Amino acid sequence: MTLLELKNVSVSYGRIEAIHDMSFSVEEGEIVSLIGANGAGKSTTMKTISGLLNPSRGSLTFDGQEITKMKAHIRVVKGISQAPEGRGIFPGMTVMENLDMGAFGRKDRSGMSADFERVFTLFPRLAERKTQIGGTMSGGEQQMLAIGRALMSAPRLLLLDEPSMGLAPQFIKQIFTIITEINQQGTTILLVEQNANQALARAHRAFVLETGTITHSGTGKELLANPAIKEAYLGVG
Amino acid sequence: MLDLLLVHPVSANDWISFDIPSLIQNFWSATFDGLTFGAIYGLIAVGYTLVYGVLNLINFAHSEVFIVGAYAVVLVLSALGFGPSVPTLPLSSIILDLVLALIIAMLASAATAFVLERVAYRPLRKRNAPRLVFLITAIGASFAIQYTIFLVRGANAEPAVTMFQAQPVFDVFGTIINSQQIIIVIAAVILMILTDQFIRRTRVGRGIRAVAQDPDTATLMGVNKERIIIITFIVGGILAGAAALFYVMLVPSGVQYNGGFVLGVKAFAAAVLGGIGNVRGALLGGLLLGIIGNYGQILLGDSQWTDVVAFVILVLVLLVKPTGILGTSLGRSRA
Ligand SMILES: Nc1ncnc2c1ncn2[C@@H]1O[C@H](COP(=O)(O)OP(=O)(O)OP(=O)(O)O)[C@@H](O)[C@H]1O
Ligand SMILES: [Mg+2]
Numbered sequence: 001m002t003l004l005e006l007k008n009v010s011v012s013y014g015r016i017e018a019i020h021d022m023s024f025s026v027e028e029g030e031i032v033s034l035i036g037a038n039g040a041g042k043s044t045t046m047k048t049i050s051g052l053l054n055p056s057r058g059s060l061t062f063d064g065q066e067i068t069k070m071k072a073h074i075r076v077v078k079g080i081s082q083a084p085e086g087r088g089i090f091p092g093m094t095v096m097e098n099l100d101m102g103a104f105g106r107k108d109r110s111g112m113s114a115d116f117e118r119v120f121t122l123f124p125r126l127a128e129r130k131t132q133i134g135g136t137m138s139g140g141e142q143q144m145l146a147i148g149r150a151l152m153s154a155p156r157l158l159l160l161d162e163p164s165m166g167l168a169p170q171f172i173k174q175i176f177t178i179i180t181e182i183n184q185q186g187t188t189i190l191l192v193e194q195n196a197n198q199a200l201a202r203a204h205r206a207f208v209l210e211t212g213t214i215t216h217s218g219t220g221k222e223l224l225a226n227p228a229i230k231e232a233y234l235g236v237g
Numbered sequence: 238m239l240d241l242l243l244v245h246p247v248s249a250n251d252w253i254s255f256d257i258p259s260l261i262q263n264f265w266s267a268t269f270d271g272l273t274f275g276a277i278y279g280l281i282a283v284g285y286t287l288v289y290g291v292l293n294l295i296n297f298a299h300s301e302v303f304i305v306g307a308y309a310v311v312l313v314l315s316a317l318g319f320g321p322s323v324p325t326l327p328l329s330s331i332i333l334d335l336v337l338a339l340i341i342a343m344l345a346s347a348a349t350a351f352v353l354e355r356v357a358y359r360p361l362r363k364r365n366a367p368r369l370v371f372l373i374t375a376i377g378a379s380f381a382i383q384y385t386i387f388l389v390r391g392a393n394a395e396p397a398v399t400m401f402q403a404q405p406v407f408d409v410f411g412t413i414i415n416s417q418q419i420i421i422v423i424a425a426v427i428l429m430i431l432t433d434q435f436i437r438r439t440r441v442g443r444g445i446r447a448v449a450q451d452p453d454t455a456t457l458m459g460v461n462k463e464r465i466i467i468i469t470f471i472v473g474g475i476l477a478g479a480a481a482l483f484y485v486m487l488v489p490s491g492v493q494y495n496g497g498f499v500l501g502v503k504a505f506a507a508a509v510l511g512g513i514g515n516v517r518g519a520l521l522g523g524l525l526l527g528i529i530g531n532y533g534q535i536l537l538g539d540s541q542w543t544d545v546v547a548f549v550i551l552v553l554v555l556l557v558k559p560t561g562i563l564g565t566s567l568g569r570s571r572a
Binding site: 100 | 455458460462
């Protein structure tokens, strides 16, 4: 079943168009990766899906419902959750308060405590640091917190914008393992990455974005094997 | 710093001198009077601080949000038969009337803040207007409200409304503390504690803190930013309405169309002194500014110095600690 569909979406910042006529879809249960160079429009795409940006043309559908004009804070309740680029931890709030913020739109107490359990099982470090102030966490810990917080809204679609940014190599592997685990627990994931190797290896399907346009698409394996992509994104020439 | 001024006497009668004996003699009365006025500054300061916290906007028109409340107090009490002389009503009906005036003042100020945000600021946000445009709009809105009041009520101060005779309650180091001072300080502190707890403990309060720390991420958490913004304006308005009642209690004939300006500037200074964006800082800054201003007035022997001294202290504190005494931390869960 198609969970998310973008049809002919264009997004502009003032007069500059960052996304041109983009169309793609995400099926329920998939991990879909979006890779591309700096400034290709990956974050712009994510913000358009979460509702922080409005497209100038085209339409978005989520779970069969048109959401093009829906406000961002309502999309969260509908099941779209974004862990933003740069993590976006509330620096003055504790780990617990940050996680609570993730569940801001929820009222089902029992479901929430189950999700706290889920997050603390995925990230035992967060359980140890419940009362630490978010701004004092290390970069990797903040990334765990950002993903955990995004899970607290019990999303059907999880948007991850460069979760491996700034992490040490062994940590990157761990984060991707956790992402796969989250997906196996039933959450659909749209993943933006610079680390194309991991992102393609983990993805069911993937797209390559170049200056606001999708130039390649296929299964993760297909793109990993594509010589042009190898050269441009995988650091093999 | 102030000594520098002493070595340059302008004439035989020094134009500036320090009356230290007078300060010592009047120390406690200056302290208690200062605390009382400071509590009022603090209540108004919360409005500046909250709006600055969520919008990074200095809402210059907040002084008019306050003065509208003061007009409401005067008009309601006049209609209830209060006037320049001490009312002869029984205590219970005075209390009832004052509570009514308080509620109406809170509503009037909150409504003013609400309309201000919807008419003046929200359209600018929709257009992504630059910071400077917000600031100029705020100043313009301040004048617009002042002159609207001027048109309706004229240039003169409203006739005095005396609420009740201040009664001596107890004696501290030979200084009488009166019932008005006690009521104002206690009520202000209670209101500030309620506001502080509202922001720290409630769901909406968490939303306010989240928007203050990172508006986009707050939106991604499901926070309705527009709703949070309007709530902060309303909360600031409610406290300004309370401040208006206490102000009229102390200064029964002090309500004039442009009367919000000076109090607004001092309340803003109080917010900066305590750490703008910080509710506890607003109260602390207000109380300090009230007290220090009074000391300065007595020390320098002329009421005109109150404001100068207060602002010199403000500048000195900011030189040492640019974020104010408690820091700019609407977001912080612990100070
Ligand atoms: N707020 C903005 N105003 C104007 N232009 C913007 C804005 N945000 C992004 N852009 C431009 O839009 C284009 C796409 O940016 P985007 O952030 O989507 O890139 P990205 O693929 O996420 O890059 P990175 O890998 O560096 O995060 C870039 O050219 C960028 O300069
Ligand atoms: Mg990006």
